[in-house]
Amino acid sequence: MKQKIIIALSGNPNAGKTTVFNAITGARQHIANYPGVTVEKKYGMVKHKGFEVEVVDLPGTYSLTAYSMEEIVARDFVINEKPRLVVDIVDASNLDRHLYLAVQFKELGVPLILALNMVDVAESRGIKVDHRELSAQFGVPVVPMVARTGKGITDLLDKVVEEASKSAEWVNAPMSYGMDIDSGLGQISSIIEKSRVFDKKYPARWRALKCLEGDSQITGLLKRDPELGTSITDICDDIFKHTMDTLEEEPEAVIADHRYGYIAGITKKVVKRKIELRLNFSDKADRILTNRLLGPIIMGLILYGIYSFTFWASEMPLLWFEMFFDALKNLVAAFVPSGILQSLIVSGVIDGVGGVLGFVPLIMFMFFAIAIMEDSGYMARVAYMLDRVLRWFGLHGNSVMALVVSGGISGGCAVPGVMATRILRDPKERIATLLVVPFMNCGAKLPVYAMLIGAFFTKDKARMLFILTLISWGFALFAAKLLRATVLRGPTTPFVMELPPYRAPTLRGLLIHTWERTWQYIKKAGTVILAFSVIIWAMMTFPRLSEERIQVFDQNREEVTIAFLNQQAVPQGIKDKGELKVLNQLYHGLSGDGNIEPKAQHHETLLQVARAAIWLGREKGETAPSEIEEKSLEAGARFLKYHQQMTNIDNLQQQTALKRTIAGWMGTKLEYITRPLGFEYRTNIALVGGFAAKEVVISTLGTAYSLSDVDEDETASLSEKLKKDPAWDPLQAFTLIIFIMLYVPCVATVVSIRKESSWKWAAFSIFFNLLVAYGVSLIIRQGGVFLGLGG
Amino acid sequence: MKKTIKMREMLKDQKGIIKRVSATGDMGRRLREMGLVPETPIRIQGRAPLKDPVAIKIRDYVLTLRNNEAGSILVEVEADQSN
Numbered sequence A: 001m002k003q004k005i006i007i008a009l010s011g012n013p014n015a016g017k018t019t020v021f022n023a024i025t026g027a028r029q030h031i032a033n034y035p036g037v038t039v040e041k042k043y044g045m046v047k048h049k050g051f052e053v054e055v056v057d058l059p060g061t062y063s064l065t066a067y068s069m070e071e072i073v074a075r076d077f078v079i080n081e082k083p084r085l086v087v088d089i090v091d092a093s094n095l096d097r098h099l100y101l102a103v104q105f106k107e108l109g110v111p112l113i114l115a116l117n118m119v120d121v122a123e124s125r126g127i128k129v130d131h132r133e134l135s136a137q138f139g140v141p142v143v144p145m146v147a148r149t150g151k152g153i154t155d156l157l158d159k160v161v162e163e164a165s166k167s168a169e170w171v172n173a174p175m176s177y178g179m180d181i182d183s184g185l186g187q188i189s190s191i192i193e194k195s196r197v198f199d200k201k202y203p204a205r206w207r208a209l210k211c212l213e214g215d216s217q218i219t220g221l222l223k224r225d226p227e228l229g230t231s232i233t234d235i236c237d238d239i240f241k242h243t244m245d246t247l248e249e250e251p252e253a254v255i256a257d258h259r260y261g262y263i264a265g266i267t268k269k270v271v272k273r274k275i276e277l278r279l280n281f282s283d284k285a286d287r288i289l290t291n292r293l294l295g296p297i298i299m300g301l302i303l304y305g306i307y308s309f310t311f312w313a314s315e316m317p318l319l320w321f322e323m324f325f326d327a328l329k330n331l332v333a334a335f336v337p338s339g340i341l342q343s344l345i346v347s348g349v350i351d352g353v354g355g356v357l358g359f360v361p362l363i364m365f366m367f368f369a370i371a372i373m374e375d376s377g378y379m380a381r382v383a384y385m386l387d388r389v390l391r392w393f394g395l396h397g398n399s400v401m402a403l404v405v406s407g408g409i410s411g412g413c414a415v416p417g418v419m420a421t422r423i424l425r426d427p428k429e430r431i432a433t434l435l436v437v438p439f440m441n442c443g444a445k446l447p448v449y450a451m452l453i454g455a456f457f458t459k460d461k462a463r464m465l466f467i468l469t470l471i472s473w474g475f476a477l478f479a480a481k482l483l484r485a486t487v488l489r490g491p492t493t494p495f496v497m498e499l500p501p502y503r504a505p506t507l508r509g510l511l512i513h514t515w516e517r518t519w520q521y522i523k524k525a526g527t528v529i530l531a532f533s534v535i536i537w538a539m540m541t542f543p544r545l546s547e548e549r550i551q552v553f554d555q556n557r558e559e560v561t562i563a564f565l566n567q568q569a570v571p572q573g574i575k576d577k578g579e580l581k582v583l584n585q586l587y588h589g590l591s592g593d594g595n596i597e598p599k600a601q602h603h604e605t606l607l608q609v610a611r612a613a614i615w616l617g618r619e620k621g622e623t624a625p626s627e628i629e630e631k632s633l634e635a636g637a638r639f640l641k642y643h644q645q646m647t648n649i650d651n652l653q654q655q656t657a658l659k660r661t662i663a664g665w666m667g668t669k670l671e672y673i674t675r676p677l678g679f680e681y682r683t684n685i686a687l688v689g690g691f692a693a694k695e696v697v698i699s700t701l702g703t704a705y706s707l708s709d710v711d712e713d714e715t716a717s718l719s720e721k722l723k724k725d726p727a728w729d730p731l732q733a734f735t736l737i738i739f740i741m742l743y744v745p746c747v748a749t750v751v752s753i754r755k756e757s758s759w760k761w762a763a764f765s766i767f768f769n770l771l772v773a774y775g776v777s778l779i780i781r782q783g784g785v786f787l788g789l790g791g
Numbered sequence B: 001m002k003k004t005i006k007m008r009e010m011l012k013d014q015k016g017i018i019k020r021v022s023a024t025g026d027m028g029r030r031l032r033e034m035g036l037v038p039e040t041p042i043r044i045q046g047r048a049p050l051k052d053p054v055a056i057k058i059r060d061y062v063l064t065l066r067n068n069e070a071g072s073i074l075v076e077v078e079a080d081q082s083n
Helices: A017-025 A069-081 A092-108 A119-124 A131-138 A153-164 A179-194 A204-213 A216-222 A226-247 A251-270 A281-289 A294-335 A340-357 A360-376 A378-392 A397-408 A414-423 A427-439 A446-456 A461-485 A507-526 A528-539 A547-565 A577-590 A598-602 A604-618 A630-660 A662-677 A681-689 A696-704 A712-724 A730-742 A747-756 A759-786 B025-033
Strands: A003-011 A029-033 A040-048 A051-057 A085-091 A112-117 A127-129 A142-144 A271-273 A497-499 B002-006 B015-021 B041-047 B054-058 B061-065 B073-078
Touching: A003 A017, A003 A069, A003 A092, A003 A153, A017 A029, A017 A040, A017 A051, A017 A085, A017 A153, A017 A507, A040 A153, A051 A153, A069 A092, A085 A092, A085 A153, A092 A112, A092 A119, A092 A127, A092 A131, A092 A204, A092 A251, A112 A131, A112 A153, A119 A127, A131 A142, A131 A251, A142 A153, A179 A204, A179 A226, A179 A251, A204 A216, A204 A226, A204 A251, A216 A226, A226 A251, A251 A271, A251 B025, A281 A294, A281 A378, A281 B041, A281 B061, A294 A340, A294 A360, A294 A378, A340 A528, A360 A378, A360 A397, A360 A414, A360 A507, A378 A397, A378 A497, A397 A414, A397 A427, A397 A461, A414 A427, A414 A507, A414 A747, A427 A461, A427 A747, A427 A759, A446 A461, A446 A696, A446 A712, A446 A730, A461 A730, A461 A759, A528 A662, A528 A681, A547 A577, A547 A630, A577 A604, A577 A630, A604 A630, A630 A662, A630 A696, A662 A681, A662 A759, A681 A696, A681 A730, A696 A712, A730 A759, A747 A759, B015 B025
Parallel strands: A003 A051, A003 A085, A085 A112, A112 A142
Antiparallel strands: A029 A040, A040 A051, A127 A271, A497 B061, B002 B073, B015 B041, B015 B073, B041 B054, B054 B061
8 A cells, every 4th residue: 555645855055955856766756847937947756664654846946035036836736736745844054044944834734744854964074963952942843964966865765655654733832923923923914814805825823924924825825805904004004013012123124033933043043053164165165256357257267168168069969960860861851752841841941951950969958067167056156257247237146057058159059048047037037138149159050151152251250250259249238138128127126145165066967957947849840840940941932833834844854965975976876865864873973973874984984074064163274184084074064064054053943933932922012021131032941941940041041042952061162152143242241140140039049938938928939039130230221322332 | 433335335355234235125125135134234246247237145155136126225434434
């Protein structure tokens, strides 16, 4: 007979709660969101001594007021779900502040166990906690432990099971907060007990206490019964006036003072200090790491190091992923006949989803590096050092990580960046941050920049990229300031934050953190992004060219082929289409972008011609190698010309087809709007495609500018093409770079924004970014033209 | 000789004892739950590169708060202490 119980893990942030949770549940854990909020709910199962224990990891909180979403979630869970036990994890080296939360659980009356964590750290600092005495004084079981090493975890589970076998009654241990408050509590709780507005879930005295504390959630309930509400508010007001007169403190402060007084009474008996170390290890480290001069330098080096590490470590896996998706495409091409279905699977599904999944290694290593920063305690220092700067722009110290992850040093991803905004407490600061992170130079924008820089700013490539990084920071920060001054106007939230002691992260904790976030990213690729990439694919495919149109192109090809075959100089080898096909195959096989069938190898004459053609296409102004005969050379030249003609027809067909699709139609119509920016329909189509993923811009530009099979490796040829095009000049290229930097976030980012806020803000981000991009590009283009910088 | 000054006026490494936290509402609640209540000893740990926020040592841990938040906290310090 297994007995099932639910226990809740609670504790201050940095108490080692996650470590305890991981140690208890191992890999058997699940993540969900608490209904209606973005606060994560983690739970896991463990079997111990005939009990099935479901462990719910409550958000880390300092208190049980209604100050933050986390606190409300934590206390609502305890009150509504009534876990059998609450295990409150307290840090032995910092006992009095951690007991502040424990006292509030006692006020609530829920069965409680204290897990006295990090006794080793405490002892190394000369602090010894007598856990038996603590148990006796505080009146709840206490289990000493070192969660990092797993010491005490079994003892804790033993204690959980032992307590769960006892009575499940909630015991109210009324605390005293001084005469004035106590009498008020008595009056209010008797009113509450008689009322019908309040259910009986909460202990009346606890509710009374919350009334006196001015708790927004509880006082909100009072409004439902005006008569009752007024009588309670009157009492609260009386007490407020009284404590202000006599103690110069509001009742809430008096209550807090008494809680700390109660705690001080306990810790005096329980905590023995040997010597007070003036500076512990963390303090000494902070003297250097947050030094006014050295701190920012070291921070810059660390952030730079993270990028170097991420790109270095993910280089090989990225290639593997690319190879895997290429192989998958070939497989599909081999088994699915060419046509719409193949195009849908290859260009719609695999390219779209693969484009997103291809980033998984990069993102995984990035998250790993970030997990190290978080778990070691350094992240809090970064926020501390940068808070003053970010606050000027209406952001918060904690916004920094989201900006860096999204591409703050160029090369990142806005999807995890948007998710990284969760640590921000204030909704306005959070939304402002997640709206501006898409301005950063993510990894997908870089190939587009590289192509345009390669074409028009060849002199200082590195400097140009650096300037673009600065520009994106500038836009992100000023956009934040603009938003915070208009639609997201509001006060800055306090920066009252703990700088946790530096700790060596555990590998297990790092891996769990990394995996959780990476998985959230992967899940998106399979759902929304799949749908959107199919839509974008369809927009760039339909409607297709009419049969008659295709026939015209086919006829063209036929004519060119016949003309070629009829030529005098064609050697005997090429007398029909069959042999031309073999020659084509040899040509592509030898130039390295195709396979040669073994049969074709034996065609000596054709092989000669193919070699000659390749040589002619490559070398210029040199005498031909002796093994190529004069005759083959002439045939090769003619074949090369023919091949060029055929490619031109193919390109023209693709271009015509693209122009007639929905995307092409949009691109053409958009010219009315984009003409002042100098963008014509081909650029517009590429920009429409870029909504799926920014990498698409380059491949679409390639198609639109008549380069078959342009992928990112072959950007050099696109660069060449644009360089020669009279419509393009450095000003035009720069305008496009800035537009791409600022315009709509990619689908994946928009979806993340929705998930972290709402559809309203996701839609807002699309329009806001478009508007900013348009405005800025317009100024650059028209300003540039005015200054005579370009046509 | 002792005198009472605002926390934001304290110098690095200066020690003192909190006498009064005048912040109310959410801010006051937040400060109290982090352990900033009267009669608690503190020491200034350091300041961020742009002199704001300030980091203090309190109850065996390090807490950061902005200068305007630190302005609402009165601390009793030794009057002749000048380091």
